[in-house]
Amino acid sequence: MYELKETDLTKEAYIQLLERLFDRCDTVSFAELPKKMMGQKQTLHWLLQELEPYLQGIVYDNGTKANLFDANVSVPNYYYRICLDSKQLIMQAAENLFYWQQPELPEDLSFMRKEEEYFVTNAHEGYAMLFADDKQLIELGGTLWSRIK
Structure with missing residues (x-):
């Protein structure tokens, strides 16, 4: 597993990183935290509506792919087909x-391949994790990955 911190990713590398993830993965996901948790009054309907034709399912869990909350918290995690x-x-x-x-975007953009976690972000904490030995991503210019466990 590899970790990428917010300070170790350039703006230019972000586009290349996404391009690679979209090429390698078949599903993208993110979560919508309860409005009361986030202190927001608006919902994220604009992006959810635009992506609706590609929705594979919504799974309610007690957190996002990278962040768990109390057992009594129910968070919708949205899964979309990549096309x-x-x-x-x-x-x-x-x-x-x-x-x-x-409140601007959903939480923790993540990518899956064959129903397995491939790349997961924890945006509030400023890090992402790569679960695959993807040499092209690890050696991508504008990134500095750390190998963990």
């Missing part, structure tokens, strides 16, 4: 991997 259109919507939504946090 050209869903890729374009997600790539246009943010200019930085760590902008994927509420």
Whole structure:
């Protein structure tokens, strides 16, 4: 497993990182935290509506892919099929991997391949984890990965 901190990813590398993840993975996901947790009044309907044709399912859990909460908290985690259109919507939504946090965007953009976690972010904490030995990502210019466990 590898970790990428917010300070170890350049803006230019973000686009290349996403391109690689979209090429390697088949599902993208993120969560919508309860509004009371985030102190927000608006919902994220604009992005959810745009991505609806690619929705594979919503799983309610007690957290995001990278962040667990109390057992009594129910968080919808949205799973979308990766295709050209869903890729374009997600790539246009943010200019930085760590902008994927509420209230502007859903929480913790993550990628899966064959139902296995491939790449998971914890945007509020400023780090991401790569669960695959993806040499192309690890050696991507503008990134500095740390090997962990």
